Amino acid sequence: MMMRLAARLPEIVKRPLREMARVGVSIAYTGTRLYCPVCGRTARAFRVYRNMRRCPHCGSLGRHRMVWLLFERRTDLFDGRAKRVLHVAPEPCLADRLRSRIGEGYVSTDLMDARAMEEMDITDIQYPDGTFDVIYCSHVLEHVPDDRKAMREFRRVLKDDGWAVLLVPITAGETFEDASVVTPEDRLRVFGQEDHVRRYGPDYVDRLAECGWAVEATRPEELAEGDDMERMLLQGTMFMCRKKE
Numbered sequence: 001m002m003m004r005l006a007a008r009l010p011e012i013v014k015r016p017l018r019e020m021a022r023v024g025v026s027i028a029y030t031g032t033r034l035y036c037p038v039c040g041r042t043a044r045a046f047r048v049y050r051n052m053r054r055c056p057h058c059g060s061l062g063r064h065r066m067v068w069l070l071f072e073r074r075t076d077l078f079d080g081r082a083k084r085v086l087h088v089a090p091e092p093c094l095a096d097r098l099r100s101r102i103g104e105g106y107v108s109t110d111l112m113d114a115r116a117m118e119e120m121d122i123t124d125i126q127y128p129d130g131t132f133d134v135i136y137c138s139h140v141l142e143h144v145p146d147d148r149k150a151m152r153e154f155r156r157v158l159k160d161d162g163w164a165v166l167l168v169p170i171t172a173g174e175t176f177e178d179a180s181v182v183t184p185e186d187r188l189r190v191f192g193q194e195d196h197v198r199r200y201g202p203d204y205v206d207r208l209a210e211c212g213w214a215v216e217a218t219r220p221e222e223l224a225e226g227d228d229m230e231r232m233l234l235q236g237t238m239f240m241c242r243k244k245e
């Protein structure tokens with residue numbers, strides 16, 4: 001009953017209710033054992049979400065904390081110089097923070113999510129060649145039937161000295177896809193999620209290379225300093241991509 005009532009409430013009422021719930025969770029998780037580099041706050045624990053750990057304050061998962069650290073420690077993203085940044089399928093915990101750090105050069109895009117600034121198909125990007133300094137696209141390509149086309153489109157709209165962080169879940173020993181698997185039930189069974197069209201293996205980097213990318217993979221242990229791993233619960237291999245000569 002409560003759930004049905006909540007679903008009918010207008011957004012103007014739901015938003016402050018969500019905010020109150022968020023503040024309640026933040027207070028419940030007060031502590032100093034863990035640290036989230038995305039929001040810069042500490043917590044006594046992170047919330048369990050599936051088999052991942054979510055920051056109780058900003059909602060970041062291990063891969064978001066990992067990519068934020070990568071941005072801070074291995075890139076020029078936050079050096080204050082003007083940049084054009086394309087953020088595909090913007091994660092709520094990162095979008096506002098990136099937008100405020102980057103300023104007017106920031107644009108987010110999604111095929112379906114109305115929270116993104118622009119609606120766009122990444123296999124047909126509506127920008128000229130060499131537009132962006134930075135592209136960040138995480139956990140999207142495993143949903144895209146022609147992922148190579150998207151990889152080439154990212155390369156096309158990136159400046160020659162730009163960089164892209166293109167992340168996918170690595171869930172297989174070797175990449176496999178099967179265009180005959182189309183129903184949500186079958187995709188869940190075969191690819192692990194109802195809207196995935198393949199599983200990637202470590203040969204993901206070879207596919208990127210075929211599409212003109214030089215790829216540098218960074219695991220959490222390689223980026224962590226001191227007790228970062230235990231404090232931040234980092235997850236996910238980062239794929240830093242630059243245009244091959």
Ligand SMILES: [Zn+2]
Pocket residue numbers: 036037038039040041055056057058059060
């Ligand atoms: Zn956080």
